[in-house]
Amino acid sequence: MRKWTALFMGVILSAALTACGNNETAQPAADASEAPAATAGTTATTAPAEQTSAGVPALEELLQKTAAAQSELKSFAMNSQIQQNMVVKQGETNQEQAIEMAVNAEYTKDPLEMHQEIVMTLAGQGEQKMEQYVTADGFFSLTNGQWVKMPAAMTEQLTAAMQQSANPEKQLEQFNQIADQTKITEEGDNYLITAEVSGEEVKNLAKSYLNQSGSVDSQMTAMMEQMNIKSMNIAYTVDKKTYFPTSSDVNLVMDMSSGEQTVSMDMKMKATISDHNKITEIKVPQEALEAQEAQMPATQ
Numbered sequence: 001m002r003k004w005t006a007l008f009m010g011v012i013l014s015a016a017l018t019a020c021g022n023n024e025t026a027q028p029a030a031d032a033s034e035a036p037a038a039t040a041g042t043t044a045t046t047a048p049a050e051q052t053s054a055g056v057p058a059l060e061e062l063l064q065k066t067a068a069a070q071s072e073l074k075s076f077a078m079n080s081q082i083q084q085n086m087v088v089k090q091g092e093t094n095q096e097q098a099i100e101m102a103v104n105a106e107y108t109k110d111p112l113e114m115h116q117e118i119v120m121t122l123a124g125q126g127e128q129k130m131e132q133y134v135t136a137d138g139f140f141s142l143t144n145g146q147w148v149k150m151p152a153a154m155t156e157q158l159t160a161a162m163q164q165s166a167n168p169e170k171q172l173e174q175f176n177q178i179a180d181q182t183k184i185t186e187e188g189d190n191y192l193i194t195a196e197v198s199g200e201e202v203k204n205l206a207k208s209y210l211n212q213s214g215s216v217d218s219q220m221t222a223m224m225e226q227m228n229i230k231s232m233n234i235a236y237t238v239d240k241k242t243y244f245p246t247s248s249d250v251n252l253v254m255d256m257s258s259g260e261q262t263v264s265m266d267m268k269m270k271a272t273i274s275d276h277n278k279i280t281e282i283k284v285p286q287e288a289l290e291a292q293e294a295q296m297p298a299t300q
Contacts, residue, residue: 056184062191062238069243075108075279076244080271089262098123106279111136112159113282133284134158140288147291190237190246197232229254245273 057065082101087094105116118130131142139155141148182195229252236248248271255264 055186057191059179059182059184059193062184062193066238066243066245072242072277073244074110074277075106075275076273076277077104077106077275077279078271078273079104080269082267082269084265084267086263086265089264090260096123106275106282108279108282115282133282133288135282135284137284137289140284140291142288147288149288149291149293151293186240187237189240191240192235192237194235195233197234198230226256226258227254228256242276244276247272 080101080103082099082103084097084099084101086097086099088097089095100121102119103116105114107114113133113135115133116131118132120128120130122128128143133140134155138152139150139158141150178195178197181197182193185192185194231251231253233251234249237246238244239246248269250267250269252267253265255262257263
């Protein structure tokens with residue numbers, strides 16, 4: 001169970017980082033979500049993405065305007081809720097693991113900086129709280145009441161991943177891949193984009209989704225090849241006037257096997273994006289700046 005939890009936590013963290021990057025580009029497409037939740041409360045008749053109806057732009061037009069709006073988006077806040085239910089089956093034995101994660105984050109785009117507070121709850125193990133800063137001063141993490149500065153190589157890797165994910169062209173390519181499954185509606189002051197994907201197409205989309213984090217290594221790539229992704233429902237909203245992101249969701253159902261073990265997972269992510277251009281600075285506290293740098297184990 002510990003091995004599978006670690007592997008799927010990699011999926012969750014990659015997805016969470018991608019969500020941040022996507023929202024930096026106002027393209028929460030990759031961390032969009034659950035189609036049933038997305039369609040609830042919709043106020044306009046759903047129209048295929050390649051068509052237009054009164055007040056609803058075509059997919060290509062909407063994505064172009066959303067990408068263009070990013071030059072005006074300097075900062076934002078994002079509150080995310082992530083739920084993962086996992087079952088590991090070996091022979092007649094089943095083990096279940098439920099993980100919940102709440103992330104409250106703030107971002108500035110120039111310079112590219114981040115502050116986030118994370119509360120992770122594992123069933124039967126209680127809460128674990130973390131706080132992190134990524135700024136020009138480095139990558140700092142608070143766990144169990146102690147600040148640690150992460151090695152420069154890790155900071156560079158995370159910063160590169162954030163920069164790579166903040167790429168509107170990649171988002172546009174993703175939605176073009178699933179244009180036939182994409183629908184656009186109006187929901188109050190927002191445009192709502194939803195898509196339900198299944199079969200081989202969902203595996204390709206999920207790979208692209210996870211790879212946007214820029215941190216997927218050979219082990220993660222091999223793991224994705226073994227995944228049987230049953231469904232991926234995505235949705236996001238953008239403000240009609242500013243074309244800034246306002247919310248995003250993702251619902252991913254998959255399973256995979258390794259040897260005699262079979263693992264199934266249902267992951268849901270919901271995020272609300274707010275405080276557009278209201279965050280002017282992310283300042284690392286003095287006690288974090290004074291923390292010792294973590295020593296990573298040597299590799300051969």
